[in-house]
Amino acid sequence: MIRRMNFEAILFDCDGVLVDSEAITCGVLRDMFEEQGWRMTLAECMQRFVGHTVKSQRDTIEARTGQPLTDVWLEQFFARRNERLTQSITAIDGVHEAVAHLHDHCQGRIAVASGADRFKVEMMLKQVGLMDFFEGRIFSGHEMPRSKPHPDVYLAAAAHLQIDPARCLVIEDSTVGITAGVAAGATVWAYAQPPAEHEPLLQAGAQRVFAGMRELRLA
Numbered sequence: 001m002i003r004r005m006n007f008e009a010i011l012f013d014c015d016g017v018l019v020d021s022e023a024i025t026c027g028v029l030r031d032m033f034e035e036q037g038w039r040m041t042l043a044e045c046m047q048r049f050v051g052h053t054v055k056s057q058r059d060t061i062e063a064r065t066g067q068p069l070t071d072v073w074l075e076q077f078f079a080r081r082n083e084r085l086t087q088s089i090t091a092i093d094g095v096h097e098a099v100a101h102l103h104d105h106c107q108g109r110i111a112v113a114s115g116a117d118r119f120k121v122e123m124m125l126k127q128v129g130l131m132d133f134f135e136g137r138i139f140s141g142h143e144m145p146r147s148k149p150h151p152d153v154y155l156a157a158a159a160h161l162q163i164d165p166a167r168c169l170v171i172e173d174s175t176v177g178i179t180a181g182v183a184a185g186a187t188v189w190a191y192a193q194p195p196a197e198h199e200p201l202l203q204a205g206a207q208r209v210f211a212g213m214r215e216l217r218l219a
Contacts, residue, residue: 051176151184
């Protein structure tokens with residue numbers, strides 16, 4: 001449980017924390033890389049790209065595919081990704097109850113701080129029925145000077161809520177995002193469904209790893 005006195009705001013990552021989207025997005029990415037000659041399993045693709053923007057991995061992508069990462073290719077990826085997400089996206093189990101509870105007890109001081117583009121985040125939240133909890137409090141790393149693992153998106157969310165980052169709890173699922181939350185000065189808890197390994201998340205700075213959204217209850 002979360003002790004109420006410890007935190008005044010909760011800042012959520014989106015992919016893998018609120019919505020079960022990472023395997024869908026990485027599946028599209030893997031398919032498009034395979035069309036360019038770079039073959040890998042879904043698990044390998046997720047290990048490489050979860051938590052990162054595609055653009056941030058430009059050098060690796062261009063070296064492995066032998067082709068430039070163009071704006072046209074990125075637009076095709078976004079279009080295919082959005083179509084697949086619209087067809088298949090689901091909420092993380094138990095997250096509706098957890099978000100509603102925290103929204104109530106923090107008097108609305110919750111926000112989404114995602115490394116993804118705003119269109120994707122808002123589309124997914126609407127699709128799974130979470131948008132009403134976060135309307136007006138959604139922050140995208142694409143709109144910041146720097147995206148995760150830099151702290152900019154978490155600092156922006158905390159500033160909007162007018163809460164010191166040190167009084168914020170960040171909920172993340174990737175080492176990249178945990179690094180960002182820690183750099184912002186927040187406490188970070190990591191959500192990891194079995195059989196995910198806990199040690200890399202703890203080494204990145206998470207103070208706790210939990211496996212179910214029902215653990216996000218205020219004491």
